[in-house]
Each structure stands twice: as structure tokens, then as C-alpha cells.
Amino acid sequence: MTESDAASSNPKDINLCTLSQRSIDWLFSADPTLRVRSSMAMLAVLLMLGGAGVMLWLGYTGLAPLQAMVWWSVVAVGGLTVMAALVRCGWSARWRDPSMTFQQILWAISCSAVAYVLAAEARGIVPGLLAVTMLFAALNLRAKQIVAVSLYALGAFSLAVLFIIQLDNSTEPALEIAYALVLVLMLTGCMLLSLRLYQLRGRLRKQRQELAVALKENRELASRDALTGLINRRHMRELLELEQRRCVRGVRTMLLAQMDIDHFKSINDTYGHGVGDMALKAFAQTVRDNIRNSDVLARWGGEEFVLLLSDTDVAGAMLTLQRVRAAVEGTTMPDAPPGLQMTVSIGLAEHMAGEMLEVTLDRADKALYSAKRAGRNQVRFGELAAPAGWTPRQAAALCEEDAL
């Protein structure tokens, strides 16, 4: 055990971890979506607190009226705190924008415009604070909202500039106009860059969706047979191994059937590969129509199929397989040439808890070939070749020897 392992296994540390995790959950919520929303809303509050700190500093140093700065700080931070609380308690979840980003940004712009008036000669710092607000817009809003908040900011700051020029005789109009022009430049630049970023965000989202679809298709391709739509041998093996583990735990029994379409080569040779493919598809559909949803049919390769029958006994499985055999014999394919008929030979085996999968499959295979030898179009059960009185485990061991 390393030193850090030892430290982390200390009960005191574990309690501290749980405590800090609980505090974080309490503050931001344990729900992942709500956690992201509330942490973003609280980040906005923190940034506004920073802005308020700067304003209070201006008031404290006499560069701006202290009382106005105090009021401004209370209102600006208070507004965002209320919104963060609405987000955190889930009240905003019913809204189209549950993060309330649009409202927070409008609030921050309004407060910045007021600060621009109140900060007197120090108003040069306000565009910096406004830029942080516009960064939130760039990362979170939609195109229309970006244009709306930019126009709103232009309007709010135009009013602020007019207000200053009209009411404050001590200001230099030329300087105010220069400040205003810089603001216009900054807001226009922010809007254009935000729109570009919005475009890139959209492209990234689309690529992510395409990637998810491609990944899903890839997974399907890796586990399914393209012709019949059945699961393929590789995936079936995984399912069989899982089922085998359940059998070992004695949870359930497992019956495996090997199926092989009779004289399939002659179907191909007589009617062509296209008709052969059609027959394979029709076969898969017929079998599927005659088994339970919980049974699993897989294309094992070529014209061979494996069926996993669960929650049944040998007698029940034999009945099912006889029904399947008869259904295959009676299969009619609308587009097939007249005279085309299919039959199937089936071998069934019961898996014995503890035996290797190969052994069960081999027993089913032997039963299948005994059905073929007996004239095809039949179902055979692969008996365990064990003397009377042997336990299934002993019999399984014998089968393993047979397989060798």
C-alpha cells in the first residue's frame, strides 16, 4: 500500500471527503445538469462581486460617490444572486432557458450602463467589465439572443452617454464621444466574434451527433449480420458466455440448437446466389416468428444458425424446434422462383452447469449431423453419453473427453 493509499483509507479523510462532497452537492446540486447550470450562475455572481469590489474601491478612494457605489453593488450582486437561487432551486427549469443566461446578461449589461454613469471619471474601467459579460453571451447564447443583447448593450450605453453629456457639465463631450466610440467598437466586435463562435459551436454539436450515430452504426455492424439482421457469431459467443456464467450460478438452464438449412448449396446452384440470400433472410424471419422474444437467434456462419433457448426444458425446446422445422418447410417466398422449398435440420443440446461452451455446442452439432444422416428435415437431441447414475458434472467431463 502506498502512502497516499494509506492516507485516503484514513476514516477521518473519508469523512472529510464525504463532507466536502455533500457541501458541493448542497451548493450546486447532485443532479449533473442542474449542477452545471447553478455553478455557471454562481460564477456570474462571483464575477459581479469582483466588479462590485472595484466599484467600492472607487467609492472608498473618492474617485466615485461612495454611497452610490454601495447601492450599485448591493443591487447588481443582489439581482444576480436572486437569479442564481432560482436556477439552483430548480424554479427556472420550466423556462425555455433554465440557466437564465439571457436574463443574467441583460441584468449585467443594465448594471454596467448604470456603473458607467456613476463611476464618473473612472468610467473607463466599465468596458472591461462589460467584455466579461459579453464573453458569457458568446459561450452560451443563440444567434438571435447574441444580436439582441448586443443591441440592448448599444442602446443602454448610448443612453448612459447621453445622460452624462446632458447632466454632467464637468465632462468633456469630445472625450465622452471617444469613449462611446470605443464602446461601439467593442460591442460590435464582441457581437461578430460571438456569432462566429456560435457557428463553430453549432458545427461542433453537429459533428458530435454524427460521430454518435457513426459509433452506433459501427457497434451494430460489429455485432450484427448485415444480410439477415441477426446477431453475428462474435456477439452470440459473448451472450452465450454470459448465459453460461448464469448457469454456473444455478440461476437458469440453457438449451442450444444448431440449425443448418438442408441442401443449401443446391438452392444457390439452381437459382443463383441472389435467391440463396433471399432464402437465408426468409429462413431467419420464419425462425424469429416461431420463437419467443427472449430466445436469441444468431447467424453462426453461411447457412448455419444457433438458437439460444432460455427458461424452458428439453421437452419444451423440442416442441418449439419441431414447430420451427415445420414452419421452415412451409415457408413461401413471394419473389422466389416456383418450386423453391427449404427444409432445416436441427440439433439440440442442454448445457450442463460447469461444462465448457464448446462441449455443449459440439453436442448440438453432433445431434445436427445425426439429423442430417437420418434424412434431414428433422430435430435431434444430443444426449449425454454417460452411464446411468452419473452426475451431470461427471457426464460433462466425459463429454469434454469426447470433444478432445
Ligand SMILES: Nc1nc2c(ncn2[C@@H]2O[C@H](COP(=O)(O)OP(=O)(O)OP(=O)(O)O)[C@@H](O)[C@H]2O)c(=O)[nH]1
Ligand atoms: N447465397 C448465399 N449462400 C451462402 C452464404 N453463405 C454460405 N452460403 C452457401 O451455403 C452453401 C453450404 O453448402 P454445404 O455446406 O455444402 O451444405 P448444404 O448444401 O446445405 O448441404 P447439407 O448441409 O448437407 O444439407 C455453400 O454453397 C455456400 O456457398 C450466403 O451468405 N449467401
